[in-house]
Amino acid sequence: MRFPRPLQPGDRIGVTSPSSGVAPRMQGRLDVALAALRDRGFDVVVGECMGADRVVSAPRGQRAAELTFMLVDPAIRAVVPPWGGELAIDLVDQLDWDALAAAEPTWLVGFSDMSTVLLPITLRLGWATLHGWNLMDTPFESPEGLLHWLDVAGSTTPFTQRSPGRYRSLGFYDYVGDPDVSTMELDSTGSWTVVGGGDLDVSGRLVGGCIETVSDLAGTAYGDVPAFGREHADEGLLVYLEAAEHGPYDVARALHGLRLAGWFEHANAILVGRTPAPSLDDFSQHDAVVDALGMLGIPIVLDLEVGHTQPFLPLVNGALGRVVVDGERREVTQTLG
Incomplete structure (x- = not known):
């Protein structure tokens, strides 16, 4: 790296x-x-x-x-x-x-x-x-x-971020009417959960992005996550993904495609961002993730502050990450090296 x-x-x-x-x-x-x-x-x-x-x-x-x-x-x-x-x-x-x-x-x-x-x-x-x-x-x-x-x-040493347990459900800000807005209005409560419950302490190189856009790179020379895992991640990968707007059927299909393309071959865990995208009565966004990836036997963490719902948890592609879910503890540590 x-x-x-x-x-x-x-x-x-x-x-x-x-x-x-x-x-x-x-x-x-x-x-x-x-x-x-x-x-x-x-x-x-x-x-x-x-x-x-x-x-x-x-x-x-x-x-x-x-x-x-x-x-x-x-x-x-x-x-x-x-x-x-x-x-x-x-x-x-x-x-x-x-x-x-x-x-x-x-x-x-x-x-x-x-x-x-x-x-x-x-x-x-x-x-x-x-x-x-x-x-x-x-x-x-x-x-x-x-x-x-x-x-x-600007970081020169490892740094840890923790879930604030709050997020914004009110949609986008009015940048036209209030271009100076600088305070995130986080009106709802919620934090990370592990599919199936339990605690988690897992490490690996971080890599991922927006499901709707990166899924179109799978199988091309520009989206070869399996090769990246072999070349750069002896420690394994932490693959993170987040949906911007697609409904759960589309998200499930995209995740199945990534699974079939080998994106999780080196994954020690899969991190899924909180999404503003809609769910359906018979199939939620969480259902989509479990349907496509649950059979892998890899830990899945849901509702990280990654993506299109404020607040923003910045992740460095290629950084060595450690994710901990333990009791009230929800944190990710990154080392740039």
């Missing part, structure tokens, strides 16, 4: 939109998010691929070139998109993989559709990438127990 050096105030952060851009009505939130980086002492450069005329910010060749440029520029120490989108998958065969392989690793941050880029960079290059926040989330303060993505990217 290759880990980017710790991010420090004074470093330069690149902003580009590998998937969806920013509409004019969201400019206020973008300005607040950029100011949040600058207020922490970072230099910020914004790329040209930021438009919102179409579903993507720019033609795929332009988006791939700008992302590659930022990732190989030694003056840029982290790259973060405003958010995800729909079609980041059209970039994976357009990136200059040779140039990336020759470059010093740079932090690439994001979640949702950005998983489609984060995961291949970790799998193909052995670069650590940071899943869990986007630029538009950056003004938020982390609740007690969790870390901001900037703190994770």
